[in-house]
Amino acid sequence: MARATASGVHIRGIGTCVPRRRFDNRRDTAGFSAEEIRKVTGMAGVDRRPVGGEGVCSSDLCAAAAERVLQALDWPAGSVDLLIMITQTPDYFLPQTASVVHRRLGLGDDCAAFDVGLGCSGYPYGLWVATALMAQGGVRRALLLHGDTPARYSDRSDRSVALLFGDGGSATALERDEGGSAEPSWHFVLHTDSSGLEDMIIEGGGFRERFPQDTRRHFVRMRGANVFNFTLKRLPPLIRAALDHGRTPFEDIDYFILHQSNQFIMRHLAKKAEIPPERMPIILGDFGNTGGSSIPLTITQGGLARPPERPLKLLLLGYGVGLSWASALVDLPPQTVLEHVEWEPPR
Secondary structure: OEEEEOOOEEEEEEEEEEEEOOEHHHOOOOOOOHHHHHHHHHHHHOOOOOOOOOOOOOHHHHHHHHHHHHHHHHHOHHHHOOOEEEEEOOOOOOOOHHHHHHHHOOOOOOOOEEOOOOOOHHHHHHHHHHHHHHHHOOEEEEEHHHHEOOHHOOOOOOOOOOOOOOOOEEEEEEOOOOOOOOEEEEEEEEEOOHHHHHHHOOOOOOOOEEEEEOOOHHHOEEEEEHHHHHHHHHHHHHHHHHHHHHOOOOOOOOOOEEOOOOOOHHHHHHHOOOOOOOOOOOOOHHHOOOOHHHHHHHHHHHOOOOOOOOOOEEEEEEEEOOOOOEEEEEOOOOOEEEEEEEEOOOO
């Protein structure tokens, strides 16, 4: 496994964004029987999902989240030195989606901007990449964007995914301590097991298979049982490794913020890892599985109790496509700005 520690970087703000349009699984679903809908929604825990529809991209949602958090922090666009865009639903093959958002936000030409092609584990990975770059100097302020529109790559006739995914985007504002402080220290543990890369895959549309005749190959195919077993096998050891690496007792974690994958999986995981329900927020009911952006979305929308006198200690856990899984043990200061916006396309 890869382990890393970073110091002197602070989370100043987290903005999240979802489409205003909501798809009600019980009311709006066609093609499945009422009993099938009841079983799937009961297991996944998804009642309603934000769905942007055709023409809505991850760049739209991340840009809206970034605009909101930059405004709340009163950060001029020219003060941002680094923009990292994590997505598996890019606007284009080229240029990178980071450039799309860079232009929309009006960032300067001395701001580095690039994409990272990761999915459900991407938020901890992204924090690791951002803090590693910021620690080298030259980058004081950074925007870490993570967004996907997975509702657009799920086949409506595939019961394993059709009622699960929602669309979402996020923007995390990071700032390096100019005084050279060693606080706070964040700790990362990161893994990959590529033997399971076909357990979640979109086979068509890339350069391996550019224009498949079978249109279903443009949609995600998921081996649900394999993903379930992978999660229960890998996450409990990851939690132990993350706490050991950060030399942090289990009791000191205020919240375990998990990628919002599936309620059935998450509750089994909580039971296996002995996580009390009140310390593991679940927001699937109103948002569905929004991919890796579900971690920051849970921070803004999960009802976290934030004491004014101290930072929250959060263990962030991402897992899924790749297969990959990662943790970030971080502090969330009480003054951190948390913003959320619902977005709709301009008319």
